[in-house]
Amino acid sequence: MKNIAKYILMAGVALMATACDKDSVGTGEGAVSFDFRMSSETRAVVDAATLPNVRVKVYREDGGLIRRYTSVADIPAPLYLVAGEYSVTAEAGDKENVAFLASDVAADQGVGAMLCYASEAKAFTVAAQQNSNIEVVAKTINVKTTVEFNTAATDNENSQLSDVKIQLAAMTSAATDVAAFNAALTAETPKVEMSGSDTAYFLLPEGETEADNVTTILWAFEATHAVDGAISKVGTINVEKGKGYTVKFKYSRTPDGFVGPDEDGNGGLYVEVDDSVEEYESDFDFKPQPEITGAGLNISGVNVYAEGSNVVLTCESINDLATLSLGGVNFFAEGEVVANAIAGVTCVKNASTKVTITLAKEYFASMTGGENTLVFGMTDTGGEYSQKIKFLKQGLVEVDTTFDLWSNIANFTAVVTESATSVQIMYKNATATEWNTLVATKQADGYTYKAVSGSPWVTGTANAKHEIWDPNKSVGVYANNNYEYKLVVDGVEKAVSSRALTTDQTIPYATFEDNTLACWGNDTGVAPYWGSGNNSFTDDDPLCRQATYNGMTGSYCAHLSSCAAGALGITMLAAGNIFTGTFSKPSTTGTVSFGIKYNWKARPTAMKLKYWGNIGTVDRTDKDVVMIPSGQPDQASIYVAIIDWSSRHQTSSGTGNPSGIWSVEDGINAVSEGKIIGYGVVYPTGTTSGDKMIDLEIPIHYYDTQTKPSGNYTLVISAATSRYGDYMNGCSKSDMYVDDFQWVY
Numbered sequence: 008m009k010n011i012a013k014y015i016l017m018a019g020v021a022l023m024a025t026a027c028d029k030d031s032v033g034t035g036e037g038a039v040s041f042d043f044r045m046s047s048e049t050r051a052v053v054d055a056a057t058l059p060n061v062r063v064k065v066y067r068e069d070g071g072l073i074r075r076y077t078s079v080a081d082i083p084a085p086l087y088l089v090a091g092e093y094s095v096t097a098e099a100g101d102k103e104n105v106a107f108l109a110s111d112v113a114a115d116q117g118v119g120a121m122l123c124y125a126s127e128a129k130a131f132t133v134a135a136q137q138n139s140n141i142e143v144v145a146k147t148i149n150v151k152t153t154v155e156f157n158t159a160a161t162d163n164e165n166s167q168l169s170d171v172k173i174q175l176a177a178m179t180s181a182a183t184d185v186a187a188f189n190a191a192l193t194a195e196t197p198k199v200e201m202s203g204s205d206t207a208y209f210l211l212p213e214g215e216t217e218a219d220n221v222t223t224i225l226w227a228f229e230a231t232h233a234v235d236g237a238i239s240k241v242g243t244i245n246v247e248k249g250k251g252y253t254v255k256f257k258y259s260r261t262p263d264g265f266v267g268p269d270e271d272g273n274g275g276l277y278v279e280v281d282d283s284v285e286e287y288e289s290d291f292d293f294k295p296q297p298e299i300t301g302a303g304l305n306i307s308g309v310n311v312y313a314e315g316s317n318v319v320l321t322c323e324s325i326n327d328l329a330t331l332s333l334g335g336v337n338f339f340a341e342g343e344v345v346a347n348a349i350a351g352v353t354c355v356k357n358a359s360t361k362v363t364i365t366l367a368k369e370y371f372a373s374m375t376g377g378e379n380t381l382v383f384g385m386t387d388t389g390g391e392y393s394q395k396i397k398f399l400k401q402g403l404v405e406v407d408t409t410f411d412l413w414s415n416i417a418n419f420t421a422v423v424t425e426s427a428t429s430v431q432i433m434y435k436n437a438t439a440t441e442w443n444t445l446v447a448t449k450q451a452d453g454y455t456y457k458a459v460s461g462s463p464w465v466t467g468t469a470n471a472k473h474e475i476w477d478p479n480k481s482v483g484v485y486a487n488n489n490y491e492y493k494l495v496v497d498g499v500e501k502a503v504s505s506r507a508l509t510t511d512q513t514i515p516y517a518t519f520e521d522n523t524l525a526c527w528g529n530d531t532g533v534a535p536y537w538g539s540g541n542n543s544f545t546d547d548d549p550l551c552r553q554a555t556y557n558g559m560t561g562s563y564c565a566h567l568s569s570c571a572a573g574a575l576g577i578t579m580l581a582a583g584n585i586f587t588g589t590f591s592k593p594s595t596t597g598t599v600s601f602g603i604k605y606n607w608k609a610r611p612t613a614m615k616l617k618y619w620g621n622i623g624t625v626d627r628t629d630k631d632v633v634m635i636p637s638g639q640p641d642q643a644s645i646y647v648a649i650i651d652w653s654s655r656h657q658t659s660s661g662t663g664n665p666s667g668i669w670s671v672e673d674g675i676n677a678v679s680e681g682k683i684i685g686y687g688v689v690y691p692t693g694t695t696s697g698d699k700m701i702d703l704e705i706p707i708h709y710y711d712t713q714t715k716p717s718g719n720y721t722l723v724i725s726a727a728t729s730r731y732g733d734y735m736n737g738c739s740k741s742d743m744y745v746d747d748f749q750w751v752y
Contacts, residue, residue, distance in 0.1 A: 037133035038085035039141060059120070061099045066128075068092035090135040097126045097145040102210060106177065106197035109206040122149050123210060149208040150177070151251040152224055152244070156203050168230040168238075171202050173256070175226050177209040185239040188227040211248060222246060226254060297324030297385045299364075299394050309378060309397040311424050311454065318366040318398075324387045327359040332384035338364075360387075376402020376494075376502060377422050399424065399454060402502040403494050410490070410508050412609035413715045415463040415483035421447060421456045421494045421502070432458040434492035436480070437505065443482060460484060467708045473674040475708040478612045485752040486510040486609035510752075512608040514724070517616075517748035519553060519565045525589075526551050526565070532591035532600070540590040540597050544572055544581040551585050556744040558700030559617055564746035569728040571627055571739040579662075580627035580739055582732030586725040588655060596661030602652055602680075602720030611707055613751035614647045614687055614724070618703040620743045621694045622728065629735035630664065641738040642730040645745070646671050646688035647705060648723040651716040652681035658733060665733040671723075675710035681718055685709035690730055691743075700744060704751060724748060 063082060065074035068091060076082045100123030112118050126145035133139060154173055158166055176198040180191040192198060199207045212221045224244045232238050244252055301320040304310060312318070322331060331339035331354065338348040344356055351370025355363045366381075381396045399422055407420035419432040430447040447456035463483025467475035484490055486508050494502040516524060516536050525534030529543045539551035554566035567583030588601040622643045625635045635641060648671045656678045658667040669678050671686035687705040695701060726745050729737025 035090055035135050036087050037090050037135055038087055038138040039131070039133060059099070059101045061097075063095065063097050066094045066096075068094075085138060088133045090133050092130065092132055094128045094130045095141065096128050097124070099124045099145065105210045105212075106175075106199050107208055108199050108201060109208070110201075118208070122147050122208065124148065147249045149210060150224065150246045150248060151206060151208055152246075153206045153251070153253045154201060154204055154226075154256070155253060156256040158203060167233045169233070170229075170231040172200065172229040173202065173226065174198060174200050175207050175209075175224055177211050177221055177224055179221050179223055180225055182225065182227075182241050185227045185229055185241060188225060188241045191225075211246070224252070228256060297322050297326075297328060297360075297387055297392065297394075299383055299385075299396065304396070306394075306396065309399050312371055312398045312400045314401055314425060315368050317368060318371075320364040320366070320396075321361065322364060322383070322385065323361045324385070324389075325360065326387040326389050328362060328385070328387050330384070330386040331362060331364070334382060335384070337384075371398070371400060374398070374400045374402075375405055376400055377404035377406065377420070401425065403492065403504045404455075405504065408492075408504075408506075410484045410506060412484075412486045412508060412510060413607065414713070415478065415485055415610055417460040417484045417490070417492075419445065419447070419458045419460075419492060421458075422454050423456055423494075423496055423501075424454060425496065427496045429495075429497050430456045431495040432456075432492060433495060434460065434484075434490055437489035437491050439481065441481070464709075464712055469706070469708055470672055472672070473710065475710060476712050477706070477708055478610075480612065484508065485612060486512070487752045510609045512750060514748045514750065515603075518561050519563050519746060520561050522553055522563075524553075526585050527553050532589045534589045536587060536603060537585055538588050538590045538599070539585050540599050541581050541584075541592070543592070544570070550581055550583045554744065556619055556700055556746075557698055558619070559744070560747035564617065564700070564744050565726075567726060567728050567743040567745065569732070569737065569739050569741045579629045580729065580732065580735040580737055582727050582729035582737055583741070583743060584725070584727040584732065585745070587723055596659050596663065598657050598659040600655035600657050601723045601725070602650060602655045603722055604720060605716075605722035607649070607716055607721060609750075609752060611750035611752055613704050613706045614748060615702055615704040615751050616645070616748045617700040617746040618645070618691070618744065619695045619698075619700045620691050620728075620741070622692050622741045622743070623738035625736065625738055627735060627737060627739050632664075632734045632736070634731040634734060634736050640692045641728075641741060642690040642692055643726075643728050643741065643743055644688065644690055644730040645703070645705065645726045646686060646724070647707065648683055649685040649707070649709075649716060650681060650683055650721055650723055651714060651718040652678070652720040653718055654680050655720055656680045660733045660735070668733055680720075682711060682714065684711045684714055684716055700746065 061078060063076040064072055066072055074086070102123055104121055107121060109118055112121055124145040125148045129141065131139060131141040152175055154175070156171065156173065158168060158171065174188070176192060176196050178191060178196050180188065182188040182191050197209045197212065209224065214220050222245060224246050225241060226244070227239070227241045229239045244254065246252060299320050299322045301318065304320065322328065327342065328339065329342055330337055333349055333352060336349050338345050338352055339354055339362055342359065344354050349370070351367040351373070353365045353367070357363055377400065379398050379400055381398065383394045383396070385392045385394065401422055401424040404420040404422055409418045417434060419434070421430070421432060423430055430449070432445045432447050433442040434445070435442045443461065445458035445460065447458040449456055461482045463479050464476040465479045467477040469475065478485070487510060489505060489507045491503070491505045493500055493504070524537050526537040526539040542549045542551060544550060548568060548570060550568060550570070552566050553563050555562070556564055556566070565585050567585060569580065569582045571578045571580055573579055586599065586601060587603045588599060590597060590599050592598070620643055622641050625637050625639050625641045628637055656667065656669060658669065659665060671677070671683060671688055675682050677683055685707050687707040689703065689705050726743065728741040728743050731737055
C-alpha cells in the first residue's frame with residue numbers, strides 16, 4: 008500500500024520582486040500570496056473550501072499571533088504585512104471524528120473530506136515593497152489501518168471461521184487477551200469494529216507530555232472455529248501519524264506472517280492464524296520470524312530420532328536471511344555459510360531467503376539420552392528470532408536418573424527408540440567387579456524405561472535382642488562413592504555413564520582444633536556441640552582436655568583420663584568423657600543432656616576416628632551396682648547414635664544412684680524422647696599397640712531403614728574411659744586419646 012500524504016499546499020516560488028506592484032504596497036510593508044490546493048488519496052483535486060474547520064494562523068517572530076483564518080475565502084490575496092520575520096501553520100478537518108471506517112463514509116462526501124491535516128510551523132520573511140509566495144505543506148495526521156480478512160468459501164481455511172469480530176482501538180494498554188482489551192476501552196478511546204475487510208482511520212490521542220502520547224493501535228480478533236470453538240487474540244501495532252498500515256488476518260495450518268516495509272516502503276503487518284490451536288500457547292501467532300521445517304517434523308511436539316540417521320531441515324523466510332545459529336553458535340552469518348562451525352552440522356544456501364540444514368548422526372551422538380531441545384537463532388531483515396525443536400534420543404536419561412543418599416536407592420531412566428524385547432540397566436560401584444542387573448520397565452509413552460536398584464539392606468547379627476539391618480554396600484548406593492551404569496538392549500550395550508556421589512556432610516568440630524570448646528572447661532549447660540562432665544572434679548588433671556598425641560590429625564586431639572577424687576576422705580570414680588550435648592552440675596549431682604541438631608544429607612555405614620587407649624583393670628566399685636568386678640579388665644565405650652528426638656535425653660549421676668541410664672543397643676524405643684534410628688558402638692579394652700593413634704572404624708546398624716531424622720535432636724556421639732562410669736565402676740587410671748571423627752559411606 009502506498010503511503011500518500013494528503014496536503015494543503017500554500018504554494019509559490021521564492022521572492023518574485025519583479026512581479027510586485029510597488030504602488031499597492033505601503034512603505035515598510037510586503038505582500039504574501041497564498042494558493043490552496045487539495046489532493047486526495049488518488050491524487051484527484053479536492054476543493055479546499057469543502058474541508059471543515061480550516062485553521063490558518065500567522066505569527067510574528069516572537070511567537071505572537073497576528074492573523075487567524077477559519078475559511079480559505081477569508082484569507083486576503085495578497086496579505087499585506089509589515090516587513091519582518093513570520094511563521095505560519097495550517098490545519099484542516101474535524102478533530103471530533105477520532106475514528107471511522109471507510110465503509111461508513113458517504114459516497115458523495117469522500118474519505119478526503121473526513122481526514123485531518125496539520126503542518127509544521129513554516130518560517131518566512133516579508134521584505135518591504137516585495138511580494139513573497141510561501142509554500143507550506145499540511146500532511147494527513149490520521150493513521151490509516153487496513154484490515155484484510157476474507158471468509159469466502161474458496162478460502163478453505165478462513166471459511167472455517169464464523170461470527171468474526173475485529174476491533175481496533177488507538178490506545179496504550181498491556182492487554183494480553185480480549186477481556187483485558189475490552190476492559191481497557193473508555194468512552195473517549197478512538198475505536199472501530201468490523202466483521203471483515205475494511206479500512207479504519209484514527210486520530211491518535213495526545214497526552215500532556217510527549218511521553219503520554221498514544222502511538223499504538225491495538226487489535227482484538229474474535230471468531231468461532233468450526234472445530235475448536237471460540238478463539239481470540241489481541242495484538243499491537245506501533246504506528247506514526249499520517250502513515251498507513253495493513254493488517255492481514257489469514258487462517259493457516261502454520262503460524263506465518265511478516266512485519267516490515269513492503270515493496271512500496273509502507274509499514275506492514277501480516278498475521279496468519281493457526282487452526283491447530285491446541286498446539287500453541289495462543290490461538291493467533293505473529294510470525295515475523297523465518298520458519299524451520301522438515302519432512303515429518305513435529306514443530307510443537309517431540310521428534311523421535313532414529314539412531315544413525317541424518318536429519319534434514321529447511322529454514323525459509325519471506326525476507327533475506329542474515330544469520331542462523333544452533334545453541335548460540337553461528338553456522339550461517341552475513342548471508343553466507345560458515346563452514347565447520349558446529350561438528351556434524353552443515354548447511355547449503357539455496358536462495359537469499361532459504362537454507363537447507365543437515366544435522367548428521369555425529370551431531371546427535373554428542374547429545375544425551377532423552378529429550379533434547381535444539382534452539383535455533385535466526386536473523387533476517389525483519390529482526391532476530393528463535394525456534395525450538397525437540398528430539399528424543401536413545402540412551403540413559405541423566406536428568407531423570409537419581410541417587411538417593413539416604414534411602415540408598417538409585418532410580419534409573421533410559422529412552423529406547425528402537426524395537427526391543429529386552430531392556431536392562433546394569434550398575435555397580437566403580438571399585439567392584441560384579442554388575443547388578445535390573446529389568447527396566449516400559450512406560451506409557453512407549454519409549455521411556457525405568458528401573459530401581461535393589462534393597463540396600465541385609466539382616467544384622469550384632470544385636471541379639473533387637474532386630475537390626477546392616478547396609479548392603481554391593482547393592483545400595485552410598486555417598487562419596489563412584490558408580491557406573493549402562494543401558495543394555497537385547498543383550499547389546501547401548502550407553503554407558505557414571506556418577507560421583509559426593510557429600511560435604513562432616514561432624515562439627517570433630518578434629519578438636521578449637522580451644523574454645525566447652526568440653527575443655529566446666530560446662531554450664533550451654534555447649535553447642537561437644538561437652539564433658541565433671542571436669543571440675545579435679546582441677547589438676549581435667550577429665551577431658553585438649554592435648555597432642557602421635558598420629559593425630561592436625562595440631563590437637565582430645566585426651567580423656569579417669570581418676571578417683573573427692574573430699575573429706577570420700578573418693579569416687581570419675582571417668583574421662585566427651586560427648587555431643589551439654590553438662591550441668593547445680594549440686595553434687597551432674598546431668599548430661601545428650602544430642603545436637605544435625606542436618607543429615609547422606610546415610611553413613613560407619614563412623615571412624617583416630618584412637619589410642621590404655622584401659623586398665625577395675626579398681627573402683629563405688630555403688631551398689633557392680634557391672635564389672637574389681638580386678639577384671641575395664642571397658643571403655645565409644646558410640647554413635649542417629650536419633651530422632653523431640654528433646655535431649657538426660658542422664659544424672661552423683662553420690663546417689665544414677666538415673667536415665669540408656670544404651671544404644673536397647674532398641675529403637677530405648678528412650679522416651681524419640682526413636683533411635685541407628686547406632687554403632689565399640690568397647691575398647693587394654694592398651695593400644697604402639698605409641699601412635701590408630702584408625703578405629705565403628706559399623707552403624709539400623710533399627711529403622713526408612714526414617715530420615717527431622718526432630719530437634721538428631722545425633723549423639725560419646726566416648727568414655729569406663730563403660731559403666733555412671734555407676735562409678737571402672738578403672739581410675741585409664742587414658743584415651745580420640746580425634747577426627749568422620750563418616751564412612
